[in-house]
Amino acid sequence: MGAGGTVVRAEARRRWALVLAVVVLLGSVPAVLAAWPVRAARIDAGVLRERIAASAAQPYHGFAQSTGLLGLPPLRNLEQVTALVSRTTQMRTWYAGPDRGRVDVVGGGTERDLYRTPDGQYVWDYGANQLTRVVGDQPVRLPTAADLTPPELARRLLALAAGDRVEPLAGRRVAGVAAAGLRIVPAAPGTTVAHVDVWADPASGLPLQAELTAKGGARPVFVSRFLEVTLGVPDARVLTPPAARPGMGFTVTAVPDVLGALNRWQRSAGLPDRLAGQPRRDAVDGTDAVGVYGTGLARFVVLGVPRRFGAEAYDNAEAFGRSIEMPGGRAALLATGLLTVLVVQGDRTYLAAGLVEPATLERAAADLAGAAA
Template structure:
């Protein structure tokens, strides 16, 4: 898509997809709940229990598809002026509706394109490498493994396929076992029912409804529509206790086709004239991949981190946070709270952190020309305890003494804990 004359804006690549990732987490979270009510088969679909439906999802093979997805956020956040200029900067996902096109071969190749009125932002994956492209900046970032790590990745992938096809795989838990375990695990925090069967993107679907048992949470329910034929989630809705008329977050197909996309769609080619930046992403050390790396004592938390409450009413508190540096976009600001340097799987990952971390005393906000301080002021309000971000699904309180309290609970709960 060719950019027309619009204000030039940039945004940190580290946080471009934080909101979609949060929505994906809602999908995963929706698959952890206990069986209670069976479907009445009101759309002609066979009756099914939540446990059986989850087993079908667990047993389903990845499916090739292409389609259009609409994402809508009604979080009750203040309008962000520079997020409404018609561009495809993912910051627009904080409010309003956005359209995305998705393609996948059901294996290791996929493309997602966030469409704006005047630009496009794309993420393309091919196995262990990926590309991002912003037409607004005419910039490409290529993420790939080193040659040694790429060879190790190929070997690990081959070993996994061999294990999956081996007769000994029968010793692994069945989908039914996995479904029962997931349901039993969440029995103390959630209740699951099946809502009326529905149609999404022209396809019949079951609706799984996850309702928190706690009354001290902003989340009223999570509703997942699951394709009756492929067991693919077609739509996810997160409802808030603050609004019973419309979901606070909604991500769903408006059209979908279950067929392998054309190879040209899944192949990435940098547009002529675009700047290209290569980033080497480290593969975790073998000990970490095998799960043999040193692990913290179960239940132990880093100094400065505390957890209050359980389930949906959980509140996490970080103490000793350098709030000014954090607002400036410096990830090292959390070091004081976590009591350690940030790592992402191996020592070699530090180079990647430094790539996107601060340099010369400046944070990514300076590097990518995003006024993070202005964004912080825009999204939060002054309260006696500090500054408060209050949304339909999440509350964040930054206190004057350098603590950060986060939870899917009412703002009054955090203020009372401060």
């Protein structure tokens, strides 16, 4: 440049070559790191699966990222949930054990932290300047970011797919760890999941990456993986929730006894014993309001709610999904390729959701409409 054909042309060429060499060198660093061969420990897929299932005691801390391509519209009052499955979420996580841990969802200028302590959960929301202490157990609740860390997600999916076939996968490096992989191919018909891929630390069984691929899709539609991970007990100071202080909002909420309320209302007419040809199993002992149907990954959850709560859910689902006409009521179906959501409105309102094909929920809709009538 500039020196084409002058007495310093050789000099210029030498200098540009040097700059180019630096560019190539620096540019190739990520590529080389990515292509560096992984020597994963040889481990049987079945053994790995057992280790993953038993890894809940393994303490760790790290930085994880989940990316969902589900394209679920931002349903009113459920934005936090739909964002989890439709966008990229970055999480810092410290895990000391099943009842001690912390997950921070970090974004540009925002932070939402969830602390799990033996005496309850604490939620700190920086944007709202609000600290909330949650007392009691939550047997049924909406998914939170803490459920999407690779270990939690992988263990949950593996538990769901307990009887399904396991195939070994080639190892890969996740967050600097040579991880061993396994693939679960669900046997149950009717699920939208083609396969679940999990990579885990072969020694401790700690899942480092989990991927969900929908049927007919080439790329996974939901990925959760560690970008950085360290095995070991996190600093106790980090796990201590912030103390409430003036200038900061602080509330204590007991887990609302939603289930009890639903139960009382539901007692008159519980959920059907069979839906879409699947027998019902109770999700929570002693509760009629929530039912689980199907097996493995093809299971779906049905929840009966009073009509006034259901109206809004129905409007939402109808606005973004398609409505189904049927005798005795109406229904709206929202299909995302992986997750399918159904709202049936007759005399009562039922919500159903699961990683199942729309056809399954359509049949369930007809059954529910009959039950509702």
